[in-house]
Amino acid sequence: MRKKSFSHKSVVGMLVTGCLLLSPTFAGSRPSATMEPQTGTTAETSSQPELQGQPAMIGSHTIIEAPNVEPQSTNFFEVWAYLIAGSEEYLKPEYPITDLGYFSAELNTYGELVGVPNPKKLSGYQGRVHLVVACNSTSLTHFALDPKGSVRSKLIEDLVTATANFDGLQIDFELVPKRDVDTFYSFIKELRQRLPNKILSLALPARTKTLENDVYDYTRLSALVDKIFVMAYDEHWSTSKPGPVASIDWCNNIVQHALATISRDKLVVGLPFYGRTWGNVSLDRAFYFSGIQRIMRENNVTSDHITRENHIPTFSYTIQEVTVTGYYDDVHSLTFRLDNYFDFGIKAVGFWCLGQEDPRIWSHISISQRELLSQ
Numbered sequence: 001m002r003k004k005s006f007s008h009k010s011v012v013g014m015l016v017t018g019c020l021l022l023s024p025t026f027a028g029s030r031p032s033a034t035m036e037p038q039t040g041t042t043a044e045t046s047s048q049p050e051l052q053g054q055p056a057m058i059g060s061h062t063i064i065e066a067p068n069v070e071p072q073s074t075n076f077f078e079v080w081a082y083l084i085a086g087s088e089e090y091l092k093p094e095y096p097i098t099d100l101g102y103f104s105a106e107l108n109t110y111g112e113l114v115g116v117p118n119p120k121k122l123s124g125y126q127g128r129v130h131l132v133v134a135c136n137s138t139s140l141t142h143f144a145l146d147p148k149g150s151v152r153s154k155l156i157e158d159l160v161t162a163t164a165n166f167d168g169l170q171i172d173f174e175l176v177p178k179r180d181v182d183t184f185y186s187f188i189k190e191l192r193q194r195l196p197n198k199i200l201s202l203a204l205p206a207r208t209k210t211l212e213n214d215v216y217d218y219t220r221l222s223a224l225v226d227k228i229f230v231m232a233y234d235e236h237w238s239t240s241k242p243g244p245v246a247s248i249d250w251c252n253n254i255v256q257h258a259l260a261t262i263s264r265d266k267l268v269v270g271l272p273f274y275g276r277t278w279g280n281v282s283l284d285r286a287f288y289f290s291g292i293q294r295i296m297r298e299n300n301v302t303s304d305h306i307t308r309e310n311h312i313p314t315f316s317y318t319i320q321e322v323t324v325t326g327y328y329d330d331v332h333s334l335t336f337r338l339d340n341y342f343d344f345g346i347k348a349v350g351f352w353c354l355g356q357e358d359p360r361i362w363s364h365i366s367i368s369q370r371e372l373l374s375q
Contacts, residue, residue: 056360058289063330063358064296066306066313071331072339075366080229080268080350082132085117090355093124096367100125101170101203101229103353104132105162111144111151113158119165128167130201133159138175145176145183152187160194168199170229176215184215188224201227201268206235208253210261218261228262229350230254233272238286242278242325244312246271251337255344268348269341273356275328288356292328299324311336331360338365 056063082101105116163169236243306315316325
């Protein structure tokens with residue numbers, strides 16, 4: 001790759017300016033929703049019609065294409081997508097989305113429910129809306145779920161009240177302490193009893209096999225809820241070695257295990273819209289598709305520099321002895337993965353999250369009632 005004379009500080013600036021910056025996460029979790037200030041307009045992430053014979057565009061820029069772009073078209077009974085509160089402009093009425101996870105309410109220091117988004121801001125959306133409640137702290141999770149204290153009972157009351165304005169509730173507690181496994185199950189069971197007429201779902205980390213004493217036991221938890229959203233992403237994460245966020249073979253293994261432990265009618269398989277970069281001087285970041293495109297433009301990465309690793313596009317470039325490697329998903333890799341899920345007979349898929357995607361993906365997904373392939 002061509003080298004340039006930039007200072008270390010300017011290299012960092014180029015990697016994060018105008019792009020989504022996500023905090024470090026562990027495998028199986030969803031990235032955080034921290035947003036860097038935008039240097040452009042929202043048009044940067046809007047889609048343009050795909051016209052035969054014309055280059056694909058994102059905003060006013062031609063997409064820097066990976067080789068062999070051959071998107072598939074698939075259909076599912078349900079398509080879920082997460083929407084971060086405050087980013088409602090990314091939800092378009094024409095998108096084939098049956099279920100929207102509105103992200104997210106959280107627990108404050110005292111275990112109280114805060115930040116419940118207002119579903120009235122989604123007045124043009126016709127599908128189901130689920131309140132997502134997230135907690136990514138082991139100590140706060142332990143504190144809030146302790147059945148001996150008063151915090152848990154108040155939290156459950158607040159969750160029931162808040163869910164009245166939604167079609168469902170999704171619990172996304174990703175750091176439940178191992179010793180609190182039974183406490184977590186009793187908490188979910190109590191929510192099920194208190195919300196008999198709502199769709200209760202869980203967002204769970206990806207598994208390729210059954211783990212001993214697993215807090216997130218698929219079989220046990222799926223018996224308590226209506227839907228299990230398996231977060232089939234972050235195979236490689238911010239502090240791992242570079243690699244796909246969700247490689248095809250890894251995803252296939254996740255689906256096989258999920259189908260063996262979760263009812264097909266309850267399973268929602270999650271896909272990532274975001275990509276990641278890794279640097280040899282700790283420049284590891286995660287980005288929107290539009291952010292990946294901007295980085296490639298700013299660093300003279302062309303289509304000739306992009307390859308595919310089992311359908312996943314990847315690239316690298318070097319600036320003043322700083323080597324950056326990126327993996328991301330485009331319309332080809334996303335639809336290839338979706339086509340695999342279709343072949344497995346998956347009924348429902350979901351995406352983290354709206355605004356981060358290659359916008360062409362939406363023209364290759366539809367909702368229909370179809371015959372499942374025999375397994």
